[in-house]
Amino acid sequence: MTTLTLLTNAVLATMAPSEQPYGLIEAGAMVLSGGRIEWVGPGDALPAGNYNVQDLGGRLVTPGLIDAHTHVVFAGNRAAEFEMRLNGASYEDVARAGGGIVSTVTATRRATVDDLVQEALPRVDAMIAEGVTTLEIKSGYGLNVEAEIAMLQAARRIGELRSVSVHTTYLGAHAVPPEYGGRADAYIDEVALPALRAAQDLGLVDAVDGFCEGIAFTPAQIDRVFNVAQELGLPVKLHAEQLSDLGGGRLAASYGALSADHLEYLNESGVRAMAAAGTVATILPGAYYTLRETKAPPIDLLRAHGVPMALATDCNPGSSPMTSLPLAMNMGCTLFRMTPEEALAGVTCHAARALGLSDRGRLVPGLRADLAVWDVTHPAELSYRIGGAPLYQRIYGGTL
Numbered sequence: 068m069t070t071l072t073l074l075t076n077a078v079l080a081t082m083a084p085s086e087q088p089y090g091l092i093e094a095g096a097m098v099l100s101g102g103r104i105e106w107v108g109p110g111d112a113l114p115a116g117n118y119n120v121q122d123l124g125g126r127l128v129t130p131g132l133i134d135a136h137t138h139v140v141f142a143g144n145r146a147a148e149f150e151m152r153l154n155g156a157s158y159e160d161v162a163r164a165g166g167g168i169v170s171t172v173t174a175t176r177r178a179t180v181d182d183l184v185q186e187a188l189p190r191v192d193a194m195i196a197e198g199v200t201t202l203e204i205k206s207g208y209g210l211n212v213e214a215e216i217a218m219l220q221a222a223r224r225i226g227e228l229r230s231v232s233v234h235t236t237y238l239g240a241h242a243v244p245p246e247y248g249g250r251a252d253a254y255i256d257e258v259a260l261p262a263l264r265a266a267q268d269l270g271l272v273d274a275v276d277g278f279c280e281g282i283a284f285t286p287a288q289i290d291r292v293f294n295v296a297q298e299l300g301l302p303v304k305l306h307a308e309q310l311s312d313l314g315g316g317r318l319a320a321s322y323g324a325l326s327a328d329h330l331e332y333l334n335e336s337g338v339r340a341m342a343a344a345g346t347v348a349t350i351l352p353g354a355y356y357t358l359r360e361t362k363a364p365p366i367d368l369l370r371a372h373g374v375p376m377a378l379a380t381d382c383n384p385g386s387s388p389m390t391s392l393p394l395a396m397n398m399g400c401t402l403f404r405m406t407p408e409e410a411l412a413g414v415t416c417h418a419a420r421a422l423g424l425s426d427r428g429r430l431v432p433g434l435r436a437d438l439a440v441w442d443v444t445h446p447a448e449l450s451y452r453i454g455g456a457p458l459y460q461r462i463y464g465g466t467l
């Protein structure tokens with residue numbers, strides 16, 4: 068007879084549909100078996116059984132956190148240009164000194180897969196230490212076939228080295244590399260599409276993303292990338308409306324995208340299209356904060372139209388050098404007026420949906436036993452703190 072793990076004396080933020088905010092169960096208990104959640108409910112309703120009991124002392128249990136938008140694999144960092152800018156250098160000065168996204172591309176191209184893994188692991192470990200059990204990782208700093216594949220291989224390897232579930236996203240259409248300056252269409256034809264096909268042949272791609280923006284790619288160029296994604300049977304997502312309104316939200320929705328991300332400049336017709344398509348809005352306050360943006364995403368409209376909102380770190384060396392998902396929750400609340408309940412949904416059930424995953428993100432029977440146990444008694448405390456998430460214990464696939 069298999070021994071079941073029983074967690075008792077816990078506050079459960081199940082995030083399941085319920086009368087209670089957060090699907091909260093006070094004095095709750097959970098039974099885990101074979102890496103899955105077997106039973107969830109009030110402790111006094113627990114069915115009899117042969118349990119291996121762990122008393123959680125009244126602590127909060129949430130679904131393991133899901134960071135649904137990261138660029139955590141990259142080489143080098145951009146602290147020097149951060150400092151240059153704060154000492155008065157202009158964007159052009161920084162570019163002339165080899166800074167900006169190009170400097171990350173140069174460093175990433177020089178790195179081996181192993182280098183990329185070693186550089187990313189401390190960041191991934193910081194995420195894990197704050198309760199992350201599922202992590203999306205994008206390519207997009209290689210911008211040639213070999214380096215894009217190396218980034219995706221590094222991402223896969225991280226999922227083997229650590230107890231975290233990694234989901235890869237191909238982002239060849241992230242920036243136009245210097246050797247294709249002024250020739251974005253040629254870059255799409257000669258690099259972005261062939262690299263996508265090659266990466267897919269190697270089984271390295273779970274989803275396809277693009278950066279639709281004046282400084283990156285036009286909707287027509289993104290369309291071409293999404294057409295190939297569709298032909299390959301891959302779901303899409305899009306960096307949309309971060310710095311201007313190019314109709315990226317509508318474009319993403321027209322492909323049934325899993326998510327459209329950033330969305331500061333999203334208008335109501337984009338919100339409606341996303342609602343109709345079931346596309347998740349992934350909110351990224353770290354980039355808004357770092358770039359000192361002033362236009363917040365239309366949270367009220369997204370809420371009014373019932374668009375599910377995810378929250379993610381956007382961890383990247385340029386616009387969001389942040390690994391803390393609980394800090395993203397705090398920023399989502401304080402900068403964008405999301406509620407703490409929306410913030411927690413944004414890093415659990417709605418983040419799962421932004422990755423197309425229906426087997427996690429809530430504490431309900433049948434789902435993966437990916438849990439975070441916190442040294443707090445109410446879920447609002449997770450969003451309330453500015454950094455320093457008090458993780459007590461992380462359970463990944465039923466294992467401590």
Ligand code: DI6
Pocket residue numbers: 167168171241278306309354383384385386
């Ligand atoms: N949006 C951003 O803000 C970044 N990428 C993206 O798609 C910036 C990436 C960088 O500066 O390295």
Ligand code: FE
Pocket residue numbers: 136138306381383
């Ligand atoms: Fe991003």
